[in-house]
Amino acid sequence: MKKDIVIAGVGGQGILTVAAAIGLAAMEEGYSIKQSEVHGMSQRGGAVISHLRISDKEIYSDLIPEGTADLILGVEPMEAVRYLSFLKSDGWLITNSKPFINIPDYPEHEKLLSFINFLPHSIIVDAEDIAKKIKAPKSSNIVMVGAASPFLDIKKENLEKAIELLFKSKGENIVKSNIEALNAGLEAVSHKV
Amino acid sequence: MKKLLLLGDETIAQGAIDGGISGIYAYPGTPSTEIMEYVQRSKTAKEENIHRTWSTNEKTAMEAALGMSYAGKRAVVCMKHVGLNVAADPFMNSAITGVNGGLVIVVADDPSMHSSQNEQDSRYYGKFAQIPFFEPSNQQEAYDITREAFRLSEKFNVPVLIRITTRLAHSRYAVQLSEREAQNETSFPQNPKQFILLPSIARNRYKSLLNHQNDFLQAAENSKYNKYIEGEDKSLGIVASGIAFNYLLENYPGGKCPHPVVKISQYPLPKNLLKKLYDETEELLVLEEGYPFIEEQINGLFNYGKPVHGRLDGHLPRDGELNPNLVAKALKINYRQGFDSPDFIANRPPELCPGCGHIDVYNALNEAIKDYGNERVLSDIGCYTLGALPPFNSISSCVDMGASITMAKGVADAGIFPAVAVIGDSTFMHSGITGLIDAVNDNSPITIIILDNSAVAMTGGQPTSGEGRIAEICKAAGVNPEHIRKFVPLRKNHNQMVEVLREELNYKDVSVVIAERECVRVLQRNKKLKKQIVKN
Numbered sequence: 261m262k263k264d265i266v267i268a269g270v271g272g273q274g275i276l277t278v279a280a281a282i283g284l285a286a287m288e289e290g291y292s293i294k295q296s297e298v299h300g301m302s303q304r305g306g307a308v309i310s311h312l313r314i315s316d317k318e319i320y321s322d323l324i325p326e327g328t329a330d331l332i333l334g335v336e337p338m339e340a341v342r343y344l345s346f347l348k349s350d351g352w353l354i355t356n357s358k359p360f361i362n363i364p365d366y367p368e369h370e371k372l373l374s375f376i377n378f379l380p381h382s383i384i385v386d387a388e389d390i391a392k393k394i395k396a397p398k399s400s401n402i403v404m405v406g407a408a409s410p411f412l413d414i415k416k417e418n419l420e421k422a423i424e425l426l427f428k429s430k431g432e433n434i435v436k437s438n439i440e441a442l443n444a445g446l447e448a449v450s451h452k453v
Numbered sequence: 454m455k456k457l458l459l460l461g462d463e464t465i466a467q468g469a470i471d472g473g474i475s476g477i478y479a480y481p482g483t484p485s486t487e488i489m490e491y492v493q494r495s496k497t498a499k500e501e502n503i504h505r506t507w508s509t510n511e512k513t514a515m516e517a518a519l520g521m522s523y524a525g526k527r528a529v530v531c532m533k534h535v536g537l538n539v540a541a542d543p544f545m546n547s548a549i550t551g552v553n554g555g556l557v558i559v560v561a562d563d564p565s566m567h568s569s570q571n572e573q574d575s576r577y578y579g580k581f582a583q584i585p586f587f588e589p590s591n592q593q594e595a596y597d598i599t600r601e602a603f604r605l606s607e608k609f610n611v612p613v614l615i616r617i618t619t620r621l622a623h624s625r626y627a628v629q630l631s632e633r634e635a636q637n638e639t640s641f642p643q644n645p646k647q648f649i650l651l652p653s654i655a656r657n658r659y660k661s662l663l664n665h666q667n668d669f670l671q672a673a674e675n676s677k678y679n680k681y682i683e684g685e686d687k688s689l690g691i692v693a694s695g696i697a698f699n700y701l702l703e704n705y706p707g708g709k710c711p712h713p714v715v716k717i718s719q720y721p722l723p724k725n726l727l728k729k730l731y732d733e734t735e736e737l738l739v740l741e742e743g744y745p746f747i748e749e750q751i752n753g754l755f756n757y758g759k760p761v762h763g764r765l766d767g768h769l770p771r772d773g774e775l776n777p778n779l780v781a782k783a784l785k786i787n788y789r790q791g792f793d794s795p796d797f798i799a800n801r802p803p804e805l806c807p808g809c810g811h812i813d814v815y816n817a818l819n820e821a822i823k824d825y826g827n828e829r830v831l832s833d834i835g836c837y838t839l840g841a842l843p844p845f846n847s848i849s850s851c852v853d854m855g856a857s858i859t860m861a862k863g864v865a866d867a868g869i870f871p872a873v874a875v876i877g878d879s880t881f882m883h884s885g886i887t888g889l890i891d892a893v894n895d896n897s898p899i900t901i902i903i904l905d906n907s908a909v910a911m912t913g914g915q916p917t918s919g920e921g922r923i924a925e926i927c928k929a930a931g932v933n934p935e936h937i938r939k940f941v942p943l944r945k946n947h948n949q950m951v952e953v954l955r956e957e958l959n960y961k962d963v964s965v966v967i968a969e970r971e972c973v974r975v976l977q978r979n980k981k982l983k984k985q986i987v988k989n
Contacts, residue, residue, distance in 0.1 A: 271803065287458065287627065293458075293626070296623060296624035296625075297624070297625070299483055299913075300484065300567060300911070300912070301483070301567065302803050304803040304804060304806060304839065304911075305804040305806065306802055306803035306804070311624075317707075319626075320699040320700075321699045321703035322621065322699065325703060325781070326778050326788065326789070326791050327788060339801070341794055341798055342794055342798050343794075344791055344794045345790065345793070345794065347792050348791065363800070363801055366799055367795075367797040368797075372797070375795055
């Protein structure tokens with residue numbers, strides 16, 4: 261078993277929480293993980309990426325080699341596309357559709373989405389809309405974890421356990437709404453898998 | 454013993470706690486910040502009463518750690534690579550004094566300059582000081598090596614340096630812990646003159662350091678962190694240090710490299726291991742993160758021997774960090790290209806947070822200085838350095854901690870009036886005060902804008918050493934109290950801010966303008982914490 265996942269977004273969107281949720285669930289499953297993060301200057305509204313490597317064998321590099329990622333998980337669509345050089349030929353790109361526009365030259369939204377749709381294996385999810393609908397507007401990142409979950413080879417109960425672990429300190433309600441977000445994300449892609 | 458999922462930085466922190474430290478000293482700096490933060494969160498550190506508050510700068514941190522070592526206890530001091538420039542004086546001299554309790558210096562380098570002004574390689578400092586130093590290749594080694602570094606420090610009576618780089622510092626892995634050691638009892642050095650570096654004593658101390666060089670070398674030759682790994686294909690021998698070793702193994706299924714490899718994580722360079730590789734193979738390839746430190750030493754000046762490939766001959770880029778693909782290319786291994794990104798993808802540089810007070814200051818400054826131009830605005834290291842980018846384009850320099858004030862002084866000395874320095878409160882405390890005293894002594898006509906957001910914001914909002922005392926400190930340094938002005942940087946205060954700045958720009962001596970408003974991120978975080986406390 262080997263899953264190399266590039267998680268992409270903008271500083272402040274909860275990329276590290278996405279990585280931690282999947283990473284903890286993978287460990288619960290008994291796999292090894294390595295997870296590299298970006299701290300520092302880029303976290304101020306800049307492009308942020310995390311490399312998450314899951315395997316049942318020893319993992320050497322902290323960075324995923326180009327052309328080998330099984331999955332690009334985007335919390336923001338342009339950021340997901342930025343790291344396409346990492347994706348292997350039969351890998352999946354799964355991304356939130358909602359753009360985060362804090363630069364003047366952000367590409368046309370339609371053009372961006374149609375480019376993503378044109379990739380051999382891609383899924384676009386309106387995570388913010390889904391999060392709003394279940395009244396958990398801050399959990400769109402966890403909606404994306406749910407949307408990616410069919411591609412992870414990790415049991416859903418272990419993802420739920422990881423979410424509980426991550427949000428425990430914030431109270432029971434926050435745990436509950438994030439587990440709801442996970443399920444809503446999974447639901448949103450179930451007809452596409 | 455249990456396993457913990459930890460960042461590279463955190464494994465070092467845990468290694469130091471388990472290694473029986475009595476104190477950790479540091480100033481925040483990416484990618485080293487999380488070492489101190491981990492110790493501050495640690496239950497064991499609290500129970501053991503380990504000293505764990507931030508220092509004002511890396512020099513004061515290094516000296517306090519040396520003092521703790523003098524008193525017989527183990528101490529660790531942590532910083533980013535450029536921080537060691539600030540701490541270089543005590544660092545270099547600590548190699549001469551030697552230690553009493555174990556002393557370990559952890560330096561986190563930032564190749565590719567993700568969050569830094571340069572990508573200097575701290576291994577040169579280790580060689581410069583002629584002390585033993587380590588370069589762990591993974592998180593487990595980072596933990597084990599931290600433990601080992603304290604033992605080695607006390608065994609040879611010398612400070613020991615650990616060099617890590619960004620990707621190890623900020624990558625998580627499950628690390629196996631080992632039994633914790635007890636803290637040392639306090640004790641003064643056996644030789645009462647050990648720490649008195651008067652020339653007559655220093656010469657002896659230096660000789661003693663030189664006499665130990667062979668011991669350091671033997672320790673590296675026999676270190677379990679340095680390895681000769683056999684390989685059948687001797688057309689090439691590979692030297693791989695630190696995390697470059699992982700990038701090498703990544704390129705072979707099951708990590709089985711067909712060529713002989715020398716893996717290096719402990720210095721000085723193990724000559725015998727390298728000699729064996731050189732003799733047994735036809736060519737060498739050196740893989741190292743940072744400068745061509747090993748490559749240069751193997752090459753010597755003229756490289757009359759076998760070909761040695763690496764960063765110097767173009768097999769690898771001369772600058773920037775390595776990755777598995779760059780190493781594959783150097784090994785002439787084909788790797789799969791992924792998809793091409795479309796060319797409409799735009800860059801997304803970091804920016805000031807919405808609601809940040811720096812935005813209001815830059816808007817006011819740009820208006821106040823319109824007639825003079827922003828070339829005369831010198832600045833410094835922090836979030837506010839982002840004021841160099843559009844839409845602000847407010848500042849014209851960022852060099853090193855505190856340089857805004859002293860460079861503005863130099864600009865004024867050169868005959869330009871007005872000259873402006875823009876500096877954050879924590880940077881001012883770190884290295885700005887001495888420059889202010891220079892300016893006061895020379896009656897330099899400069900205006901110093903201190904952005905006081907009560908936090909070391911860029912590194913995550915750590916507390917600052919000058920909390921609430923900036924104006925008092927400026928007054929004590931000799932600034933005329935009438936020209937120490939304050940305002941609250943908010944959009945509604947724009948006109949008032951412009952007016953204050955205009956008045957002080959026209960003043961022909963040192964003036965200080967303090968923009969006082971808490972960092973919005975810290976404010977949000979504290980609000981959240983309060984909410985949680987109420988809920989729980």
